[in-house]
Amino acid sequence: MGIKLQDDFLWGGAIAAHQAEGAWQAGGKGVSIADILTAGSHTEPRQITDGVVDGLNYPNHHGIDFYHTYKEDLALMGEMGFKAFRTSIAWTRIFPNGDDATPNEEGLQFYDDLFDEMHKHGIEPVVTLNHFEMPYHLVTEYGGWSDRRVIDLFVNYAKVVFERYRDKVTYWMTHNEISNQAAVSDNPFFDFMVWTNSGLKFDDKATLADKQAAMMQAGHYELVASAKAVQIGHEINPDFVIGGMVNVAALYPASPKPADMLAFQKARQARDWFTDVHVRGAYPAELEAFFKRTGIRPDITDEDRADLLAGTVDYMAISYYNSTTVRATSEQDAEIDHPADVEVVKNDFVKVNDWDWAVDPQGLRYALNELNDMYPYLPIMIVENGFGAYDEIVDGQVHDPYRIDYLKAHVAEVEKAIVNDGIPVIGYLSWGPIDIVSAGTGEMKKRYGYIYVDLDDMGEGSGERLRKDSFYWYKQVIATQGEDL
Ligand code: BGP
Numbered sequence: 001m002g003i004k005l006q007d008d009f010l011w012g013g014a015i016a017a018h019q020a021e022g023a024w025q026a027g028g029k030g031v032s033i034a035d036i037l038t039a040g041s042h043t044e045p046r047q048i049t050d051g052v053v054d055g056l057n058y059p060n061h062h063g064i065d066f067y068h069t070y071k072e073d074l075a076l077m078g079e080m081g082f083k084a085f086r087t088s089i090a091w092t093r094i095f096p097n098g099d100d101a102t103p104n105e106e107g108l109q110f111y112d113d114l115f116d117e118m119h120k121h122g123i124e125p126v127v128t129l130n131h132f133e134m135p136y137h138l139v140t141e142y143g144g145w146s147d148r149r150v151i152d153l154f155v156n157y158a159k160v161v162f163e164r165y166r167d168k169v170t171y172w173m174t175h176n177e178i179s180n181q182a183a184v185s186d187n188p189f190f191d192f193m194v195w196t197n198s199g200l201k202f203d204d205k206a207t208l209a210d211k212q213a214a215m216m217q218a219g220h221y222e223l224v225a226s227a228k229a230v231q232i233g234h235e236i237n238p239d240f241v242i243g244g245m246v247n248v249a250a251l252y253p254a255s256p257k258p259a260d261m262l263a264f265q266k267a268r269q270a271r272d273w274f275t276d277v278h279v280r281g282a283y284p285a286e287l288e289a290f291f292k293r294t295g296i297r298p299d300i301t302d303e304d305r306a307d308l309l310a311g312t313v314d315y316m317a318i319s320y321y322n323s324t325t326v327r328a329t330s331e332q333d334a335e336i337d338h339p340a341d342v343e344v345v346k347n348d349f350v351k352v353n354d355w356d357w358a359v360d361p362q363g364l365r366y367a368l369n370e371l372n373d374m375y376p377y378l379p380i381m382i383v384e385n386g387f388g389a390y391d392e393i394v395d396g397q398v399h400d401p402y403r404i405d406y407l408k409a410h411v412a413e414v415e416k417a418i419v420n421d422g423i424p425v426i427g428y429l430s431w432g433p434i435d436i437v438s439a440g441t442g443e444m445k446k447r448y449g450y451i452y453v454d455l456d457d458m459g460e461g462s463g464e465r466l467r468k469d470s471f472y473w474y475k476q477v478i479a480t481q482g483e484d485l
Contacts, residue, residue, distance in 0.1 A: 002477070002485035003415040010124060010426060011478040013077065013433025013450075014086035014383050016131040016176070018060045020436045021090065022459075023067035027106040030096025031136040033144075033199050034060045039442035039457060042355050045192045046442050048201060051136075059442035062459035064435065067110070071117055072465065073434055076451055078121030080471060081478040085123045086383050086429050087114075088131035088176065089161055098135030098153050099142075103160050111161070115168040125169045126317075126383065126429065128245065129158055129229065131176040132196035132439065144199020145218035148299070151225040158229035159236070166237045173317045173383070174226035179246035179274045181215045184208070189440075196439070198222065213296045220298035223277045227311025244278030245317040245383065248371065250363030254327035254345050263328035263342045272374070275316060279375050281309035315426065316371065319384030320410075323350065323363035355388060355446065361409035368417040368425060379424045385410050386431035386448040388438065391468065398452045398468040407470065408485045415482055430474070434465070450474050 018034035025031075031052060038056045040046035049056055066073060077085055091098065093107030115125045134144060142150055162172075180193040186208060194200050194211070198218035202211055226244060233240045251271060253264035269286050276284045282305070283291075291297040325347040350358045364385065371380060387406035391398050407430060417423045432448025435455075440446075444457050452466040476484050 002412060002480075002482045003419045004481045004483040005415060005418060007481065008426075009481065010084040010126075010381065010429070011482075012082040012084035012086070012123065012126070012427065012429045014126070014429040014431055015066070015434065015436050016128065016133075016439070017088045017090035017093075018063070018131065018133050018437075019439055020063045020066035020087070020434070022061065022063035022065040024061040024063075026067060027093060027110055028096060028104040029090060029107060030092035030098075032090065032092045032133045033136050033139060033195065034133050036136060037442060041441055041443070044441075045188045046440075048192075048195055058459055059437045059444075059457070062455070063437055064453045064455060065463060066436075069463070069465075070114055073451070074117050074121055074123065076465060076467070076471075077123060077433060080433075080450065080475045082121070082123050082433075083478070084126050084171070084427055084429060085118055085433075086126035086128065088128035088133060091130060091133050091157055092135045094161060095135065095153070095157050097137035098150075098157075099137065103157075108160075108164055111165065112168070115165060119168065124171065125165075126171040126173070126381070126427075127161075127165070127169050128173050128176050129161070130154070130174065134199045136199075139199040139201075145221050146198070146200060146214060148221055151221050151228065154225040155228045155232060159232050162229075162233045162236045162240070166240075170239060171241050171243075171381070172233060173243040173245040174229055175222050176245050177247045177319060178219065178222055178226075178244065178278075179248075179271060181219055182270045182273060184211045184215045192440075194218075209294070209296060212294075216296055217298045219274060220300060220304070223274065224304045224307050226278065226313075227281070227307045230311040230313060231307070241314045241379075243315040243317045243381065244275065244313045245319070246272075246275050246278075247319045247321075247384075248367045249321070250323035250360060250367040250370075252323060252325045252347065254325050257328075259328035259330075260326075263326050267324075267326045267342045268370075275371075276374075277308055278313045279316065279378060281312040315379035315381055316375070317381045317383040318367075318371070319431070320364045320367055320382060321385065321431075322358040323347065323360040323366075324358070353388060354390060355440075357388075359387075359406060361406075361413045364410050365413035365417045365421070368414070368423050369421055372421070372423045377424060379426045381427040381429070382414065382425065383427075383429045384431040385428070388432075388446040388448050390445055391435075391447045391452060393452065393454075393466070396466075398466060400468045400470050403448075403468070403470045404473045407474070411477065411482060412485055433474075
């Protein structure tokens with residue numbers, strides 16, 4: 001049995017433009033960094049091609065054709081009783097190259113229609129400005145977020161959409177999972193994550209320090225751009241609620257051995273420093289010490305510092321999928337600039353999904369308490385949580401008890417965090433309420449939805465939508481405000 005939540009709690013789901021819309025060149029849209037990714041797999045990171053290569057970049061080119069099916073799909077979300085629906089505006093539908101003199105009216109009109117359709121179903125839009133969708137032209141001509149000029153290009157894009165949708169959208173967030181970059185390491189999956197967040201690409205001669213320096217600089221410019229967008233957003237509409245967005249995996253030490261405890265603490269500081277700047281408007285002490293100790297120091301001006309302080313966020317949006325357990329690989333103090341000293345290890349106390357993500361519902365309550373301890377009373381919206389799985393159609397139905405079990409357990413922990421721990425969680429938007437393309441692997445077969453989409457990894461199929469068992473489960477959860485889990 002669950003705990004009934006507050007009436008204005010935002011129950012819903014979340015997607016991203018590049019994983020759902022398809023129509024990658026329709027309506028004047030430009031090429032984004034998501035459009036030049038190949039498909040990958042559970043073990044193979046997606047490759048970044050040199051521009052669009054026919055036949056290689058198909059996953060995000062087709063998505064689930066949400067650009068054309070959004071009315072039917074939102075009707076299904078309305079049938080479940082959604083209060084909110086998160087998606088991103090594809091930056092390249094508004095500014096196809098990122099530095100265009102004027103915005104693309106067809107792109108602006110598409111999102112006008114999309115938000116109107118949401119409101120028809122009583123669904124509140126929750127909008128991500130940049131969900132791994134930077135214009136590719138900004139990478140080839142400016143070097144992605146390594147160039148300070150991209151700050152004002154982003155802020156101008158934010159200003160245009162804030163003004164256009166000032167009466168249709170209240171909840172916004174700036175960069176999706178900006179925190180992913182902090183985990184820079186020699187693992188090729190992390191190179192992929194830095195690419196998706198900042199358009200940075202490293203050659204095989206790049207050292208860990210090179211990657212760290214490049215990521216710190218890009219991250220700084222992204223944070224300044226976010227802070228300037230928050231300020232402008234509040235000028236355009238003081239009722240806007242604008243957040244930063246980070247991935248929060250609950251972190252655990254592998255043992256009470258002091259070195260493991262320190263490694264866990266350093267890993268958590270690395271995970272949280274972007275959040276710190278979003279919320280407090282300044283770099284945490286251990287990062288200032290890191291800059292001094294290593295000489296890896298971003299170009300930070302006094303004006304930047306003033307902007308960071310003036311542009312702190314109204315809430316934090318978080319994605320939570322799993323917990324992560326770390327140990328120290330050496331007895332010496334684990335340093336934030338040497339991720340090599342901090343190694344991820346298996347946690348024998350939790351199970352994993354088919355992509356080796358630890359299934360840990362209590363980790364979500366743990367992570368929410370950590371955030372609340374660090375930032376008391378700061379509203380938090382869970383904007384991603386879900387269970388990717390290989391779903392099968394059997395006699396025209398999809399039975400997904402495994403997904404219901406995962407979501408039920410996580411929602412139960414959110415309810416305890418709110419009611420027992422007093423944490424101001426304002427919404428729960430599960431990831432991929434309709435099957436979409438996986439960001440990490442480009443697969444359709446990694447399905448998250450309450451709604452099955454009959455498309456395969458190659459984008460082939462009828463495209464028919466099918467309600468899974470979890471569709472009816474979640475509809476009942478929402479109808480009872482979380483009481484009937
Ligand atoms: C997060 C992204 C989402 C989504 C999610 C699930 O990092 O913000 O875009 O993709 O991961 O990951 P995946 O799609 O790889 O299963």
